[in-house]
Amino acid sequence: MTKFNFDEVTSREGTYSIQYEGTEMIFGKKGLAPFWIADMDIKTPEAIREALKARIDNGIFGYTLWQTDSFYEPIKKWWSERHNLELHNEDIQYATSVLFAVSAVLKSKTEPGDSVMITVPTYNSFVGILEENNLKRIECPLDLNNGEYSLDIDKFRKTIEENNVKVYLHCNPHNPTGLIWTKEQQEEMLKICEDNNVYFVSDEIHKDFIRPKELFYSVANLFDTYKNSIVITGLGKSFNLASLPFAYTISKDHETQREITKLMNQLHCGTVSSLALVALEAAYNDCGDWMDALNDYIHDNLVYVKNYIDENLSDYMSLEIPQATYLAWIDFSKSGFTNDEVKKAFVEVGGLAISPGEMYLDPTNSHVRFNVGFRREQIENAMKQIEKSFKHLSENK
Ligand SMILES: Cc1ncc(COP(=O)(O)O)c(C=O)c1O
Missing domain, CATH: 3.90.1150.10 (Aspartate Aminotransferase, domain 1)
Structure with missing residues (x-):
């Protein structure tokens, strides 16, 4: 019970x-x-609701800094305890939303008309985001056998090589199939991307919903070897907070992270929600x-x-x-x-x-x-x- x-x-x-x-x-x-x-x-x-109530009672919701321990520490704690990874402050950056960050990375890595690869079936907004950014969608279909999906790594390589792909949009766990990518698979994919100069974007927003006995493995674990990559995730799914926009990226590629911040500044949408920050602290500190x-x-x-x-x-x-x-x-x-x-x-x-x-x-x-x-x-x-x-x-x- x-x-x-x-x-x-x-x-x-x-x-x-x-x-x-x-x-x-x-x-x-x-x-x-x-x-x-x-x-x-x-x-x-309840821990998040109580923290939000207390913050609301303060009554002032002015411009707020995210570059503080109340942002970094909960994220580091959660990743250390749940994903077995020790993160460093300098590798973590705030972003307005997961899809904002995806779009910002696409803008910084491509020119209109460039090719971006996704696996299909795919998360529907990946389709929209490529159209909105005038990018060519290259599909790498997953194989389906007896209800189980898998990736043919040769097909993955060939699709990249033949289409001059600039960015691969990875989804782990995969929406809509629910597939988790293993360490070995992701190493192979990262290697192929690196060999072909393809930037690897890993959307890990569903990472906290894992079946008993299954293990989630983030590509962030491989960043010491593969630097042309970024993880983008948030709290929207895990704690049902989608309407409190908030996301964060993890990467060793700080230049690309700065590109995301630059776009937030250009569009004047980089002010972090004070309520989202409070939710982050309560969620990652107290809601495991x-x-x-x-x-x-x-x-x-x-x-x-x-x-x-x-x-x-x-x-x-x-x-x-x-x-x-x-x-x-x-x-x-x-x-x-x-x-x-x-x-x-x-x-x-x-x-x-x-x-x-x-x-x-x-x-x-x-x-x-x-x-x-x-x-x-x-x-x-x-x-x-x-x-x-x-x-x-x-x-x-
Ligand atoms: C894979 C994936 N990425 C991103 C999002 C949306 O994230 P955000 O609302 O932070 O842009 C969703 C929402 O369904 C999703 O399934």
């Missing part, structure tokens, strides 16, 4: 949450039960046990979903429990229904907003990304609605 109650019901009504209020924009309908955008229906830990308990809860949600599929939906779907993230990447190819049919049935019959795989450039177009960062009861209801949707599709074939 955990001391944290992840089953607590908290309404998001009136909070303007994109998760709820944004379903019409993406799914064409209001009032859907949402399991799509990557935030959770689970409250930020909350994170562990949440990981257990998320794991149980995923097991529930897998069992439900195996017992009731095996004619339609299959799921391999992802190694990381709170995103279940469910394969519906067995059902024989198309992406459009499934998407429509989920919305019209199930009343569900679940992201279709096409958003993530799913090469097989036969997956949905189901966010399980929700209360068990919500997940149970969603599974019933998914079943209802497939039954409807079968009856109306």
Whole structure:
């Protein structure tokens, strides 16, 4: 029995949450039960809420410095305790958001029209960010065998060599598949990038959501050897703080980190949120046990979903429990229904907003990304609605 109650019901009504209020924009309908955008229906830990309340009671939220121990120390503590890595202040820099930092690195490493490589399926905003920066998207498809994704390293090398790639956008853990990259794989990838003068950007925002018995390995562990690389991460996912913009980078390449700061200064968006800094301290100093308990809860949600599929939906779907993230990447190819049919049935019959795989450039177009960062009861209801949707599709074939 955990001391944290992840089953607590908290309404998001009136909070303007994109998760709820944004379903019409993406799914064409209001009032859907949402399991799509990557935030959770689970409250930020009490230690963070209490720290924020105390800071709010101070009542003054003027311009704030991030270059202090209250920024560096919690980050160093968390990485030392949880990722087994001793960081140095000079290698850590604040950034406005993870995607801001990704965009800033792209701007500093490329000219319009240059090639940037991603693996597919991919995190959808990587597609947008390349378009917005007028960059050519080079796709390296992951291999899919019996529900498990893997990377063919020769394909990775060849795709880089043949396309004059300037930057590789790495996602670890990988959104949407939930894959964790091993030390050996990342060493090979870094080596290929180094040999071909490709800058390696590692988005590690999902790093804290790891299944029991799995291990996350950051490329930051390899920075002594591979310097043309940067890690970008934050607290938005781990502690459900996406609307308090805050991220940080880790790198030995301080020049590129300075480029990020320069862009923040040019665009006048570099003022750190005083509330985000308070949240950082509380989160990384006091919320490790909350994170562990949440990981257990998320794991149980995923097991529930897998069992439900195996017992009731095996004619339609299959799921391999992802190694990381709170995103279940469910394969519906067995059902024989198309992406459009499934998407429509989920919305019209199930009343569900679940992201279709096409958003993530799913090469097989036969997956949905189901966010399980929700209360068990919500997940149970969603599974019933998914079943209802497939039954409807079968009856109306
Ligand atoms: C892989 C990945 N990177 C970045 C982000 C967004 O980060 P931020 O809001 O800090 O820009 C997300 C959000 O879903 C994500 O999944």
